[in-house]
Amino acid sequence: GESVGLHLPTLSVQEGDNSIINCAYSNSASDYFIWYKQESGKGPQFIIDIRSNMDKRQGQRVTVLLNKTVKHLSLQIAATQPGDSAVYFCAENDETSGSRLTFGEGTQLTVNP
């Protein structure tokens, strides 16, 4: 399953499927990007990050892709599990102007057993 930009806030997939969560960012000067997972009632939890000098980075079951040309970031989750159900936020930072993170709107991922 795949979400489209920031206008589709929910994504529902079957357990075992691959999930793709998309994020469009606005600041062309941003050079550091992070995906966070937020479970209900909890704080954002780091998943994976990527710098602007890379276009792909892989972690355990997760891959982040960065397309600076169109200012697009995606998070791919392989073999999605029920425990992956959460809201996923992308966040960006322009390190030359400070350390604040600017968060996207978030996508609610629901994994059906």
Place this chain on the structure above:
Amino acid sequence: EPEVTQTPSHQVTQMGQEVILRCVPISNHLYFYWYRQILGQKVEFLVSFYNNEISEKSEIFDDQFSVERPDGSNFTLKIRSTKLEDSAMYFCASRVEQGILDTEAFFGQGTRLTVV
């Protein structure tokens, strides 16, 4: 595993009252942050703090807000004369350092502030 801890987990206050939200960042971290998340919305930056002073603040962080590191471990957010629209989850975060060898920010579990 070290974590950012926040107290209380839930705070209910009357409009016009002052509240202090408390955070204990990870011990070797140097940068501290407060973020806010209104229910159902995205996380918003409030303020960053480094070397015992504010390094950045957003337009949300007006004179109603202040931060303090009163000792070597605590980092507090004070909200004076609370308004209904201050109701939100407030997250504290910390990170080791900023720069080429940057690391991600670690977030606490949050304090849910309800202004009635």
